Amino acid sequence: MKFYIITLLLCGCVMGVDIDKNTFSNYREVQMQHLHIEWLLNLNQKIIDGSAEYTFRVTTAELKEVHLDIYQMDIKYAYYPNFGKVLDWHVESDPKQSLIQGDKLIIELGQSFRYGDIFKLRIKYQIGEQARALSFMNIEQTDDKKAPYLFSQCEANNCRSMIPLQDTPSIKFTYSASVLTQDQQINVFMSGLPVENTKFSLMEQYNLNGIANIFQFELKIKIPSYLIAIVAGTVQERKTSDRTSVISEAKNIEIYQKELEHLDKYVKYLEDYIGDYKWGFYKIVILPASFPFGGMENPLLTFANPSIIVGDKSGISVAIHEIAHSWFGNTVTCNNWSNMWINEGFCVFLERKGLLQHYESIDLVYVNSLVGNDEMNALIKEFNSNHDPVIKSYASLHPITENHNADDSFSTIPYERGYQLLLYLEKLVSEDKFQLLLQAWLQQNQYQSVDENDFYNFMIAWIQSNFSMKDFLYIKQQIDSVYIKWIYNTDAPPYKYGFINDASLLATNLAEDWASSRPGEQPQGYEIFDKFQSNQKQLFLSSLLKKNLDPVTMKQLDSTYNLTNNLDAELLFRWYTLSIQTKYATDFTNLKKIRTFVSKIGRMKMINPIYKALDKKTAETWYNENIRFYHPLARQSIENIIKNKGLDVNVELL
Template identity: 45%
Template sequence: MIYILLCVALAIGAEIDVNTFSNYIEVSQEHVHIEWLLDLDEQYINATSQSIFRVNTNKLKKIDLDIYQLSIIAVYLSSSGNVLQHEIINKGDQSLLQGDVLSIQLDRVYTRGEYIKLNIKYNLDSKGARALGFLTKEQTYSKAVPYLFSQCEDNNCRSIIPLQDTPSIKVFFTATVLVKDPRINVFMTGNKLYNTKFKLLNNYENLQALTLYQFELDIKIPAYLIGIIAGEVVEKSTGNGTYVIAEPHFIDEYAQELSDLPVYMKKMQDYIGPYIWGDYKIVILPASFPFGGMEHPLLTFASPTIIVGDKSGVGTAIHEIAHSWVGNTVTGRNWANFWINEGFCVFLERKILSRLNGLDSVKLDAINGNSSAFTSMQTFGLDNSFSSMHPNTTNRNPDESTSRVPYEKGYQLLTYLESLIKEDPFQQFLRDYIENFKFQSIDEDQLYQFLLSWVRKNKQEEAQRIIEEIQKIWKKWVYTPGLAPITIDLSTPLFTDANNLAKAWIDGKGQAPEKANDFQQYKPNQKSVFFQYLIDNYKDVETAVMTKMDEKYKLTFYKDQKTVYKWYRLVLLVKYDQALEGVHDFVSKVGVSSYLKVLYDLLGQNYNKQAYDWFDENKTFYHPVVVQAIEKILQKYPKKLIVE
């Protein structure tokens, strides 16, 4: 099947998605409607999906959809109710990595241009739905009702809906969600409807006792942007069509921290153009949410790690706002083109942050990001395609390739292009790019060809020189693993000052340096540079230095989680046992995947018993995606038998 799709794709000049088993080129999903009855106490969902497909070939006899650990009950035509034969094709060693195929035999041969409407009845639960995080009521602040949240990116939506789980396909999305407990509020991707619009697909006993929610999104999105939260949550306006959603206990604190959302939205629109999605809502999730943020339209998710108390963590909110243009409106066609979402997004994020915080601060963000990307490259291997902007995820779960690499190398490429084209014309290029590819999924070559065409049209006498420079570096920048072929200028005295202070601590061998108090004035990104110098030179950091720093700065149990994460990396490298309980506390309260993967890797190497003990202790707290990632990491460090 992959070979056939490859031939078709090559014929039309587009990259295929190697991480879907669906026949999405022959038939494309146009609309997905779901009807879910939630049982959060039992962590179980009774589900029905209704989809509309458009036929793109002259002889279509079957529809293949992606599924992961779903219990399929029946497939039938929506119009007649006639049951269709279906088969679940087990994909062998790919089954637990990427799922299986739901192959549906159609009632006749369909031809190009026809539409097919199907219903699928199925069930899902916490054991198989790796996109969902189920929290018991005891894991919430109020301890009143359970909590549910999703994380479909990369290809985890197939674990909650049978569909074409590929960024190449965009669908209109609607939903009906029913809950048994009226205290449970529900939000999903899309606009919440306050009058019932969609007829129920099923009959329910005691329907009047259920609370019903409906949602609709009238702009097409890829499957990975479908999101849900359900629990005791409320929303609060922060003005001008922006809202914060959280558990009631935290709503005022979080809304205050994010009170500048209207400012961020205005600055982003001033730079890149109108916001087309309606309201902007950001959910601050419980601590087990596995990422810094997730850009579902009208329902951005963010980790509580962004709530620091001084608004210094809001870069994540600006990043997710930027996705409304790059990622959500223009989308990378497959996971090899993920950088088209994230590289552009980081570029926009830092443009706005430079206007808010100054260019030197943004340079520090870029330095820190590049350091994280290089750490990932070292982990993957500098010659591994995962260390490039275009990872080969064939027969792999694309989650495995997730790192800062596409973010930072993509940002650096766009920054270099801006230096060639110049700032104001490059801003116009970005606006024209979004308008040209609006609502489409594209690959790097489509972007490349558009860029060259735009330069020819808009740069006149400079065009040939700029085009030659772009042609020299483009494919190498995108496809070659390792650092970018050209180093952009990130020099700033803030970086030098932080490094000098870190070096002074090492040289002091346990004595506080003369400028030790400068650290207290650093913003989090400068503190990150300070710690990165110590991490890079950890073999020179003596225990006495760690003890004095901890005493001076009160680093263990530090409130800012981005800062304390760096400290705990250093703790595990230096084997500073006195702070180990702080690491234990951190991995028990923070669910962010990127933090946990690094810390468990170091724990596996240097504190094997604690690695296994703490993982077993916190498995039910972590999101299923994180559990899978940590299990794979710990496979490198077999559990050691401890003899008393």
């Protein structure tokens, strides 16, 4: 498609090159092309002996050193694999950054490489429980109670605790892996396709040939480091179609398979809107409940929390969201974590296009949007109330992440604020034209890392090519009046969407009726709650969180809808938070149920609000009871909540 680039004269919106300030690597001078990992798993001892071999391409005039990101890692040695020359290396550490972002591993190459040169080097290392990307689970913490369990979570900058590498979304590379385990019960899956006959040097080093299981994988599509993923345990795979399947421990796999039986249909929903699914297979792993997120979009191996399995398929929005990442996030990727909305805002937009086909009602889709909008506005208010300019920036679409753990900036903001910007643009250019624009954006930038400036320039050029000059100038004027403000300002988005419709009004009006009813009395029409979709019930409870309810009304609500014993975790965490806030959860029975909930669910979206609502002493007690259960990222988040008992800057949204 021909774009007429006279936009330099017309633009006025260019924001400059955005580099990744959360990596210590010299990725602008040398870039990973391929990574081969070899791991020997010892899940009982919670240790991994690792080897990483890199294929690098030089992108500067002269290169004498390679700088890589590491976090709490025991480096053994580095060498050239082709001729065995051992290289000098040292770790450059900033005490203020070591436990926040990690350290810089500097490898001295012993020679100079020139622009365009390709070379390989290998690093031997060891990691353990200090690797914050990894959750090592004891046998008693698993569902099957047969063997230990391991899973990873690398987004945002946590892969550097698992592998020394250029831990930045700016760099994409292919990878292969060979994983060895001596426990015959352990099965391994990674975010790549299983292969055979990959060279495995650790076999000779440890003399384990014939007495261990070897799992080998490769991914020929380039990805950023945060999409490397592994799960190891007594896990098995069940197909739901020729190209989709579910993976989990045996205990609940039939339940999970049934709940996710329409995975292929969800993939087709999104293909109808954005184009063919290019990754081949789609697999979703239902992890143990300690997984800190609702879902994680690792290619070929989506991770999900079991809280999305409700029994009525009401949790499928998470599955559709993670599938949507196959296009936005995994194929076109943000080039740094200040541009996370390039992944998540686009993904929410595509997710809700898929939900429109699922619900066959824009009203029900907008109920999801309204729930997200309310959560976003509450966070914008919280972030803006903080005097720290870094925390305040988290209310924008371009948070400050330099010298901070990028995870701290994660919230519902890039999801919902980004989604609303795209919705505004769609309404400006029309649904049909915006669909074509997104398809062209994806095609031109597939397998690349980009930022908001890239999207702006592409969008302006595309609109210029596809509209009359009069319409183009009008549309561009409208975009330029809001684009930078929408991204960089910390207040509410310039254009406010209410998303109010008949489906949402049923929920919000019922909440209002309960709030205004006499204590102990049911409002007229209370029975309609039982006919609500799950997202309407979520909206109902979210609306009640804004009200001043007394314990008597809370008791009547509970008696009427049996909310304390609900099986939908999306409803439970909202109800439990409300119960604490209104002091309804003062009797032993209710407190025990909430205490049990936070001991069995590690999903930060659901436990963080509860910990925030608790008094400090109770929060500390419950956290100490469950510290071994929680994933390292959840521990970090809850510790921040307890420390501050105020603003929670690590909010998970799915």
